[in-house]
Amino acid sequence: MSNWKFTDQYGSTYPALANSILSILVFDITGTSPVTGTAFSANLDLTATGNAMNVLAKLTGVTTIAMTGTVTTDNNTLSVNLQASDTTALTTALAACIPIIGGQLLKSAGISIVTVTTTQQTSSDDPTTDEIDLSMTIALGSGTGTLTTQIPMSDGFFHISATFTNFGIGLSDLNFLVPGSNDFSSCFPATQLGPYYNNQTKLELLSLGVTLYVSTSPSLSVVVNGVDISIGITNIPIYKQALYLDPLAVWINVANVNTTPAPTWGLEGNFVLCNYNRPGDTANPDFSFDLQMGFPNPPNEPNFSLSGNFDNPYNQPVSQIVSDLLGQATDLGIGNNITLQKFDFYSDADVTTGTISDFGFEIAMSGQFGIFENFSLESFSLSVAYSA
Amino acid sequence: MKIVSWNLKNIGQTKLSNAFAATYRAFGLGNNVLDFMMGLVMGRPRWNAVAGLTTNPADIFVVIELKTGGTGKGQGVSGTCLPTLQGIRSAMNTLVGQIYPNNNNPPYTYDYITPQIVGYHETVGILYNTKRLKVLSAQAFRDHASQKWINPRTPYGALFQVLNSTDSFQVVGIHAPPPKGANGVKYRPPIEYCVKLPGISPASMTNTFIMGDFNCNPASYYVKNIPGGTQNVFPFTGLPAYGTLVPNGTLSSVRTKPANTQPPPANYLSDAYDNIIYNAALPGAPQELVVDMIGKARDMNTFGYPLLVGTNLVALVNAYNKVSDHMPVVIEW
Numbered sequence: 265m266s267n268w269k270f271t272d273q274y275g276s277t278y279p280a281l282a283n284s285i286l287s288i289l290v291f292d293i294t295g296t297s298p299v300t301g302t303a304f305s306a307n308l309d310l311t312a313t314g315n316a317m318n319v320l321a322k323l324t325g326v327t328t329i330a331m332t333g334t335v336t337t338d339n340n341t342l343s344v345n346l347q348a349s350d351t352t353a354l355t356t357a358l359a360a361c362i363p364i365i366g367g368q369l370l371k372s373a374g375i376s377i378v379t380v381t382t383t384q385q386t387s388s389d390d391p392t393t394d395e396i397d398l399s400m401t402i403a404l405g406s407g408t409g410t411l412t413t414q415i416p417m418s419d420g421f422f423h424i425s426a427t428f429t430n431f432g433i434g435l436s437d438l439n440f441l442v443p444g445s446n447d448f449s450s451c452f453p454a455t456q457l458g459p460y461y462n463n464q465t466k467l468e469l470l471s472l473g474v475t476l477y478v479s480t481s482p483s484l485s486v487v488v489n490g491v492d493i494s495i496g497i498t499n500i501p502i503y504k505q506a507l508y509l510d511p512l513a514v515w516i517n518v519a520n521v522n523t524t525p526a527p528t529w530g531l532e533g534n535f536v537l538c539n540y541n542r543p544g545d546t547a548n549p550d551f552s553f554d555l556q557m558g559f560p561n562p563p564n565e566p567n568f569s570l571s572g573n574f575d576n577p578y579n580q581p582v583s584q585i586v587s588d589l590l591g592q593a594t595d596l597g598i599g600n601n602i603t604l605q606k607f608d609f610y611s612d613a614d615v616t617t618g619t620i621s622d623f624g625f626e627i628a629m630s631g632q633f634g635i636f637e638n639f640s641l642e643s644f645s646l647s648v649a650y651s652a
Numbered sequence: 653m654k655i656v657s658w659n660l661k662n663i664g665q666t667k668l669s670n671a672f673a674a675t676y677r678a679f680g681l682g683n684n685v686l687d688f689m690m691g692l693v694m695g696r697p698r699w700n701a702v703a704g705l706t707t708n709p710a711d712i713f714v715v716i717e718l719k720t721g722g723t724g725k726g727q728g729v730s731g732t733c734l735p736t737l738q739g740i741r742s743a744m745n746t747l748v749g750q751i752y753p754n755n756n757n758p759p760y761t762y763d764y765i766t767p768q769i770v771g772y773h774e775t776v777g778i779l780y781n782t783k784r785l786k787v788l789s790a791q792a793f794r795d796h797a798s799q800k801w802i803n804p805r806t807p808y809g810a811l812f813q814v815l816n817s818t819d820s821f822q823v824v825g826i827h828a829p830p831p832k833g834a835n836g837v838k839y840r841p842p843i844e845y846c847v848k849l850p851g852i853s854p855a856s857m858t859n860t861f862i863m864g865d866f867n868c869n870p871a872s873y874y875v876k877n878i879p880g881g882t883q884n885v886f887p888f889t890g891l892p893a894y895g896t897l898v899p900n901g902t903l904s905s906v907r908t909k910p911a912n913t914q915p916p917p918a919n920y921l922s923d924a925y926d927n928i929i930y931n932a933a934l935p936g937a938p939q940e941l942v943v944d945m946i947g948k949a950r951d952m953n954t955f956g957y958p959l960l961v962g963t964n965l966v967a968l969v970n971a972y973n974k975v976s977d978h979m980p981v982v983i984e985w
Contacts, residue, residue, distance in 0.1 A: 283967065285674035315953035316678035388966055396674050414671035418680035418952065420687040421743060423669035473669065475686070475739065477746050487749070490742045492665065492735060517665075517735035519742040528734050556721035558730040571722035571730050573773070608723045 267312055268293045270344065270379075278342045280385035284394045285377065286344060289313055292328065302334045304346060308375075316417045320398075322480045324357040329375060340383040348375040358400060364474060364488050364521075365411070365424075369402045369440055375415070400424065404469065405437040416478055421489060425473035433469045433495070441474075441491045442518060442525045451518055451527035452495075470494040470513055488521045494532075502535070505543035506589050510536050531557035537585065540592045550580050550588055553607070574607035582629070603630050653784070653814075655823065656693050656710040657863035657928055658980035662774075664719035665732040668739050676971040679960060680952030685975050686743055692943060692980055694747045701957070702948045704939045706984060709751065709760050711784055712812075714825045715740070715777035716864040716978075720769055725801045726792040727769045737764040737777050744779065759783050768792040771805030776825035776864070778810050786813040788820065793852040802848050804829050807862070809854055821859035821932060824852070828867040839887075840874040842867035846887035855891065862894070863928040865978055870927075871900050893931040897940035897983070900924070904942045904979045906972055910965050917947050920961075920969050921979070928983045938985035945979060946972055 270286035281287060290313045291298055291306040298306035307328040310321040321327060333346035348354060354373040359366035375398055381391035400411045409431060413424040438448040454461050475489040496513030516529045533556075536549035551574070558569040581600045587593075606628035660667075668686040671677070681698050682688030691698040695707040721731030744762040752758035761782045767775040770792055780787065790810035794801055809824030826849070828842040846866060854860050866887065873884040888894060903921035910919050926942060946968045950957040960968055 283675055285678070288675070288678050315680065318953075390673065390675075390967075390970070394674060414674070414677065414683065416683045417674070417677040418683065420683050421690065421746075422683045422687070423671070425669065475669065475743070477743075477750070479750060487746055489746045490739055492739075515732070515735065517738050519738050526738075528738050530730065530734075532731070554721075556730040558721075558728060558734075569722070569728045569730050573721065573723075 266292050267309070268298065268306070273297055273299070274337075274342055277337075277383060278381045278385070279387040280381045280389045280391050281342070281379075282387050283389070284379050284381065284391045285396045286379050286394075288316055289377070289396075291331070299335045302336050303332075304335045304344075305330075305332045305349075307331070319416045319418065319478055319480055322484045323361055323478065323486075324354055326353055326357065329354070331375075331377070333377075342379070342381050344377065344379040346377040358398075361484060361486050362476065363486075364440060364443060364491075365400060365402055367440075369404070371401045371403055371408060373398070373400045375399075398424075404431070405433045407431050407433075409469070409472070411472070411474075419479045419481065421475060421477050423473060423475050425471065427471045428469050431469045433467055435467070438469075438493065441472075441493065442521055443488075451516055451525060451529075453514065453516075453529050466497070467495050468497060468511075470496045470511060490517065490519045491521060492517045499546055503589065506538055506540070508536050508538070508544075508546050509533050510546045531555075533557075537588050540588050550578065550584055551576055570611045572608065574604065576604060579603050579605075604628075605630055653712075654695075654706070654708050654710045654982065654984040655712045655714065655861060655863070655928065656980055656982050657714045657716065657825065657926070658689070658692075659716040659827065659865040659926060659976060659978035660689070661717055661976040661978065662719050663715060663717060663736060663976075665736045665739060668736065670974055672971050672974060673967070676967055678953060679949070681949055686739065688975055689740070690743050690747055692945065694744060694751070696747075698950070698952055699943065699945070699948065701950065702941075702943055704941045705943060705982060706939070708984065709744070709748070709781075710982075711760075711781040712823055713740070713744070713762075713777075713779040714823055714863055715779070716825055716827050718767065718775050718777040720767070720773060720775045722769050723772050725769055725771065725806050726794075729767055729769055729775055731773075733767065733775060733777075737767075737779070740764070740777070741779055765790045765810055767808060770808045771827070774805060774827065776808040776827070778808075778823065778825065780810075780812065784815055786815055787811070788813050793824070793854065795848060795851040796853045796856075797851060802845065802852065804845075807849070807852055811854075819859075822854045822857060822861065824854055824860065824862045826862060826864040826866070828865060830867050837874050839868045839872040840885075843872060843874055843885055843887045847885070847890060849888075850890035858893075859930075859932040861928055861930040861932070861983070862891075863981065865926055867925050869900060869924040870896070888929065891929065891931075894929040895931075896927050896929045897938060898927050898942055898981065902942045904981070906946070906977045906979065907969065908973055908977070910969055916961065917944060920946050920965060926978050926981050928981050930983070934985040936985055938983065940981070940983040942979050942981050 268291045290309045292309045293306045308331050310317040311327045330349045331346045332349040336343045351372050351374045358373045359370045378395045380393040398413050398415050409426050411424045411426045416422040435449040439446050471494040473492045477487045479485045494513045494515045496511040500509040512533045519526045535553040536546050537551045539550045554573045556571050582602050582604050583600050671684045693713050694709045700707050720729040720733035741762050741764050748758050748760045763782050764779045788811040793807045805827045807824050807826045811822045813820045828845040831838045868887050873886045876883045876885045901924050904926035905923040907922050947961050949960045
């Protein structure tokens, strides 16, 4: 049976499948089912699937994509996990139509489909998992990274992105992001960072994103709308194994990539405080404090700005902060029922005079203490503002 | 001139690239949040069957609930605010290139005004067509008499000069506090906010457009105790010269899930909160509408472009909630 759909075989048992991408995709098969045991093998027919696959067909220049993978039906759950089995044609085609990641950068490209649904989910429910992604592995410096994107299903904008850990780079490794000038270092604020950046500074790529516009009419074109990069240093110890700056990052956003690259940049950091029982475990902090620094980008942004926002995701009491910092046995006499909800501050500095032009902070706490001991106090806040 | 005002619910750079579910993308209405936004703002064919909505790109796009770092009203924005605006501006200019191919002097080129913080981690973004408009001034507004900020989020706006003309006009973006409390006083927070709007300096000038999420509508009121009795307080009592072409009660606030007991559009929209009020004498036959991007969504990948609302309501509401909990308002003259 050609033009086979997953809903043909599994639709009545797993009604939420009707709301999945698998209800749209059409496969060419020779028998009655592409599934043998748990093994799946069939060609995804882009033409027969229809307009939803038109952009992918134009991007890749192919009409069918061989897919293999597994289909399991354990514990009243249908799990579909498929991958393109021949990535050569995909890689060549995508490198040609998305030049910014083409050339020597693009090492391989693939398509993955993952759908999970249960018999309990109804036709009004969405499947537990339902993804169809395009992935592209690119080489940067001495490493490789994988960019993913949801497959565009109409002319318009789409975004490919990846996050990285322990991915060392040099600025020249990112030259491909500004093909108009082929010099990414011109977008990097090395001068403004002063002594904090020199040729010995080790940089890590934290995230990379490229926004593209695809048009299939009158002919295929892919335009780079902008790129965004976060470059930073992670896990900088500030105090023992308790307080870390994780990360300190430079974010850079570049528009007009192909003509006159226009970067916007700033610094962002995140102080994290580890639980005293988990020293150095920055991935599971008790508290975090986001720090954002805007640097002058005249004429629109002539001033240096700094702001910070406290985040207490688990509503830990103030006494916990003290214990995390100074040790479990530390007792400053602060009750365990006082929670720090907010600690925000901001400051602006006039770069022409070098003086702070504005400063303010706001602290909010909740809990019962002092004269409020017998009240149900929702919050208590203190706000200070200064303007020159 | 076309103005789009849209509360995009905590819009930031990450949100722009949030992709829709594959089953929604298959309708051809947008691949991600940025793509969906641009479809409306730039008058793309996806929405050209909405009555009263032209295919003209916007001349001004006012973004309500734009995310920023910092909390000091009137201060410089930080965080991903500027990259977000830069991404939106770049997308608008990219689409100009698509709409006017091989045209070195298209009638639209967009820039944004660097905003100031209006409230807690929040600001108003204003993008405009530099081929038609010049920015004369832009600021976060204080009460003209007391010189105090309007709480909780002070208005932010800009004065524009129409190029090759003596005309000028102002746009002011606001985000009123949400309703709170029992029915009799539910609308007191947003109404008290709106009652302060006449105190900002632009409100007394003609050709001013105040827009955004009012969290109440012109007919909303609360009962205030006064000596000798009670008084019904309405939001725009102090703005008698202002009006709107949006019919009172036009729903614009989007539910998080369909209310099956309600008739459409109340089964997916809940309150009439978004509007553009203005005190200008507009030429011709101006159009102003809340764009129902759920009820008017069509399957662009199927012949005849059938409406999707009905059996696809859950998917439409789920997808729209990725974008916002408010519909956009468009005015054009």
